[in-house]
Amino acid sequence: xxxxxxxxxxxxxxxxxxxxxxxxxxxxxxxxxxxxxxxxxxxxxxxxxxxxxxxxxxxxxxxxxxxxxxxxxxxxxxxxxxxxxxxxxxxxxxxxxxxxxxxxxxxxxxxxxxxxxxxxxxxxxxxxxxxxxxxxxxxxxxxxxxxxxxxxxxxxxxxxxxxxxxxxxxxxxxxxxxxxxxxxxxxxxxxxxxxxxxxxxxxxxxxxxxxxxxxxxxxxxxxxxxxxxxxxxxxxxxxxxxxxxxxxxxxxxxxxxxxxxxxxxxxxxxxxxxx
Numbered sequence: 001x002x003x004x005x006x007x008x009x010x011x012x013x014x015x016x017x018x019x020x021x022x023x024x025x026x027x028x029x030x031x032x033x034x035x036x037x038x039x040x041x042x043x044x045x046x047x048x049x050x051x052x053x054x055x056x057x058x059x060x061x062x063x064x065x066x067x068x069x070x071x072x073x074x075x076x077x078x079x080x081x082x083x084x085x086x087x088x089x090x091x092x093x094x095x096x097x098x099x100x101x102x103x104x105x106x107x108x109x110x111x112x113x114x115x116x117x118x119x120x121x122x123x124x125x126x127x128x129x130x131x132x133x134x135x136x137x138x139x140x141x142x143x144x145x146x147x148x149x150x151x152x153x154x155x156x157x158x159x160x161x162x163x164x165x166x167x168x169x170x171x172x173x174x175x176x177x178x179x180x181x182x183x184x185x186x187x188x189x190x191x192x193x194x195x196x197x198x199x200x201x202x203x204x205x206x207x208x209x210x211x212x213x214x215x216x217x218x219x220x221x222x223x224x225x226x227x228x229x230x231x232x233x234x235x236x237x238x239x240x241x242x243x244x245x246x247x248x249x250x251x252x253x254x255x256x257x258x259x260x261x262x263x264x265x266x267x268x269x270x271x272x273x274x275x
Contacts, residue, residue: 002157006035008148009158013039020109020117021046022101022141023073025062027169028120028152030069031159032144036118037071046071047108049078049101052187053174055194065166076104080176081187091131091181097174098132102139118142124152170207171259178212192246193217199241203233209257215248223256 013019013036021033023046036044046069048062059075066073078100080086086096105117119136121143126133136143145155159167175190189212196210196217209220221229229252242250 002154002161005148005150005154006158006161009035009144009150010039012144012147013044016040016116016118016142018043018114018116019045020105020112020114021071022105022117022119023048023062023066024120025058025065026120026172027159027164027166028122028145028155030065030120030164030166030169031155031162032118032120033066033071034069034159034162034164035144037069042072044071045112045114046073047105048073048075049104050075051078051174052081052190053097053176053185055172055175055198057198058172074108076108078104081185086176087185089176089179089181089183089185093176093181093185094130094132095135097176098135099139102136102141106139116140116142118144121146122152122155123149178210180211180213183213188246195245196242196247199238205229207257211253212247215246216251217242217247217249218251218253220253220257226252226254226256 017040019036019040021029021036021044023029023033025048029046033044033046036046046066048059048066050059063073063075080097080100083096083100086093086100102117109115109117117140119141121133121136122145126146150158156167175193176185178193179185179189193210193212197208200208200210200219200221205221205225207222211218211220239250
């Protein structure tokens with residue numbers, strides 16, 4: 001099945017002929033970039049948006065990965081926080097995020113002669129609440145992984161099959177996803193969360209989130225990592241460090257890390273109405 005979907009992806013890119021890849025550095029867009037450059041060579045370009053919601057080390061890693069893949073790579077600046085529709089953090093915040101992204105990428109693609117912008121959306125993403133999908137579709141963005149029905153697990157299997165060392169890289173959505181809907185997002189808050197997550201990674205934890213609600217930090221770790229964290233972390237030092245970043249309260253989510261947890265407050269009928 002993986003080999004068949006890889007072949008379908010190669011055929012898809014051969015038909016596209018030229019492509020600008022919206023490249024975040026995550027495993028989905030990395031796989032897309034890998035296949036694009038393998039099939040299209042210098043007719044493929046990866047473009048990464050540098051925004052306030054992206055950690056500097058994630059941008060650096062995206063650059064390293066693109067160089068390893070051998071794909072031409074550019075960085076553009078986006079300005080989501082300048083849009084009050086985004087900064088106010090409504091439940092469709094991602095719509096305005098992707099609107100900003102693709103309103104930046106599409107003119108670049110047209111200027112450079114690329115007929116298509118492609119992204120890393122996979123088939124599983126279509127089952128989640130992702131208002132950014134609508135913004136991309138409105139702007140003619142193509143999603144090769146979703147078009148061939150590749151799930152997240154299959155993306156990782158394909159990446160591993162192709163020898164990509166990042167095949168098991170944890171998902172890392174933008175830092176704005178750490179805030180409950182309705183709480184305004186500011187540069188200061190994004191930087192505070194970024195510093196807190198960087199601190200935990202330096203302690204050896206990789207798959208994590210620091211959710212932020214006003215002045216409270218809620219640490220999410222995989223459930224099986226919680227006992228080790230409690231037993232072996234210098235908790236007073238951690239609290240002091242987080243408070244130096246601007247948090248007042250530091251808590252640990254005993255349920256453990258779960259992607260998209262903040263979406264559980266949404267009631268599906270209301271979500272569908274606001275799409």
